[in-house]
Amino acid sequence: MPIVFHINTGSNTPIYQQITEQVRLAVTTGGLAVGDQLPSVRVLAEELVVNPNTVARAYGELMREGLLESRAGRGVFITPKRKVFSRDEGWRRLEPLLGALIGEAMTLDFTPAELRAAFEAKMHQWKHPKGGDRNE
Amino acid sequence: MNEETVIQACGLTKYFGARAAVYELNLEVPRGCVFAFLGRNGSGKTTTIRMLMGLLAPTRGAGRILGHDIRTLTPEVRARIGYLTEEHQLYGWMQVRECGAFQARFFPRWNDRIYRGVLGHFGLQPAAKVKDLSRGERAGLCLALTLAPEPELLVLDDPGLGLDPVARRALIESMIYLTRRSDRTIFFSSHHLSDVERVADYLAVFDRSVLRACCPLDTFRARVRQLRLRFPGPPPALPKIPGLLQAVRMENELRVTIVPHGGAAEKILQALSPREMEPVPLTLEDAFISYLGERGEKTFILSELEAQA
Numbered sequence: 001m002p003i004v005f006h007i008n009t010g011s012n013t014p015i016y017q018q019i020t021e022q023v024r025l026a027v028t029t030g031g032l033a034v035g036d037q038l039p040s041v042r043v044l045a046e047e048l049v050v051n052p053n054t055v056a057r058a059y060g061e062l063m064r065e066g067l068l069e070s071r072a073g074r075g076v077f078i079t080p081k082r083k084v085f086s087r088d089e090g091w092r093r094l095e096p097l098l099g100a101l102i103g104e105a106m107t108l109d110f111t112p113a114e115l116r117a118a119f120e121a122k123m124h125q126w127k128h129p130k131g132g133d134r135n136e
Numbered sequence: 137m138n139e140e141t142v143i144q145a146c147g148l149t150k151y152f153g154a155r156a157a158v159y160e161l162n163l164e165v166p167r168g169c170v171f172a173f174l175g176r177n178g179s180g181k182t183t184t185i186r187m188l189m190g191l192l193a194p195t196r197g198a199g200r201i202l203g204h205d206i207r208t209l210t211p212e213v214r215a216r217i218g219y220l221t222e223e224h225q226l227y228g229w230m231q232v233r234e235c236g237a238f239q240a241r242f243f244p245r246w247n248d249r250i251y252r253g254v255l256g257h258f259g260l261q262p263a264a265k266v267k268d269l270s271r272g273e274r275a276g277l278c279l280a281l282t283l284a285p286e287p288e289l290l291v292l293d294d295p296g297l298g299l300d301p302v303a304r305r306a307l308i309e310s311m312i313y314l315t316r317r318s319d320r321t322i323f324f325s326s327h328h329l330s331d332v333e334r335v336a337d338y339l340a341v342f343d344r345s346v347l348r349a350c351c352p353l354d355t356f357r358a359r360v361r362q363l364r365l366r367f368p369g370p371p372p373a374l375p376k377i378p379g380l381l382q383a384v385r386m387e388n389e390l391r392v393t394i395v396p397h398g399g400a401a402e403k404i405l406q407a408l409s410p411r412e413m414e415p416v417p418l419t420l421e422d423a424f425i426s427y428l429g430e431r432g433e434k435t436f437i438l439s440e441l442e443a444q445a
Contacts, residue, residue, distance in 0.1 A: 009329075009330035009331075009333045009334060010330050010333070010419050010420070010421060011419060012417035012418060012422075013417070014354060014357060015333060015334070016354075042316070045312060045315075046309070046312055049305065049308055049312060049334055050312070050334045050335070051170055051312065051315065051334065051335050051336065051337060052312070053337055057354075
């Protein structure tokens with residue numbers, strides 16, 4: 001299934017970052033699988049009506065993260081995930097997101113049990129390449 | 137001047153009577169980029185463009201376009217530049233098709249595929265009379281006339297002015313299409329920051345006759361920062377802060393928008409011992425408005441050089 005990008009101008013997230021975030025999300029939720037091809041910089045830029053350099057910057061960042069690779073003359077593909085961040089760095093990036101999630105749930109008057117249930121339900125979207133949970 | 141610089145202004149100044157419409161403008165536009173020229177109405181954008189096009193003599197200073205002195209542009213150089221004016225000057229009695237045939241005679245090159253392609257993009261019929269066209273259609277026609285000679289430099293003076301969202305999107309799509317050739321440069325002025333966000337690599341911000349920022353768009357966004365400082369009680373008086381754009385005082389909070397230079401501003405703010413200090417993400421429009429809004433200091437300028445430092 002090809003990825004469908006949604007670009008918002010006037011957002012406090014720059015356009016290149018909207019693209020990287022949507023690719024990362026699609027990869028974690030299984031919308032994009034290893035080996036899937038993304039449109040070329042030129043094609044995506046014209047489709048989204050954004051400057052090609054913006055798309056190139058997004059792809060460049062995803063390549064540095066090891067999520068994408070460019071195969072000469074063939075295009076841009078999702079790579080088998082290799083580890084680019086140390087475990088500590090990974091946690092450092094994840095921690096604020098967890099904090100924000102819990103904070104938001106509190107403000108919106110959810111109970112811890114409700115959040116846990118919603119979290120578990122959402123986790124089913126995650127198709128881990130090694131298959132399933134570490135605890136199981 | 138670097139061969140890769142297509143527009144260069146050096147101390148360019150224009151007085152109308154005692155009033156400076158453009159004051160000491162220094163500007164360089166690299167080849168192959170999409171360069172947005174921003175500023176409020178009456179800030180001197182059109183005057184600058186008219187000087188660069190050799191249509192208005194500067195009071196002082198110099199400029200070069202495609203490597204040629206703007207005071208002595210030959211028809212050969214002008215033919216390499218596509219210039220779209222704000223007013224969309226056209227002959228009302230002509231048909232759309234005749235406009236193309238007429239314009240083509242003035243240029244050594246004329247790509248009729250591009251002409252018809254842009255017309256089609258704006259839904260224009262070749263047999264339509266110019267006087268019957270809507271504002272958006274006139275804009276589409278002018279754009280087609282400007283693009284068909286395949287200029288290597290495109291100068292568009294507020295091309296989105298008065299266009300409906302559909303026509304504006306067609307305009308932006310045409311601009312993106314043009315970047316297929318990586319040696320083509322687009323220099324355009326606009327008030328539509330959402331369009332600027334989509335197409336521009338670089339931006340220059342003009343304020344009351346003076347250039348106030350000139351850098352890559354991402355740099356501008358990253359450099360204009362807003363910090364929220366929370367205090368247990370009423371916030372203290374604000375000391376002098378380098379690069380301050382705006383400060384808004386609330387009950388227990390200060391919101392400070394700055395263009396930081398090497399952490400000095402943050403240090404001063406931290407010394408106010410706020411309970412909490414956190415960055416607030418800004419949209420391009422927020423950044424632009426706080427950059428041009430009222431405030432105390434206005435001497436600093438963002439340059440590409442600083443961005444690299």
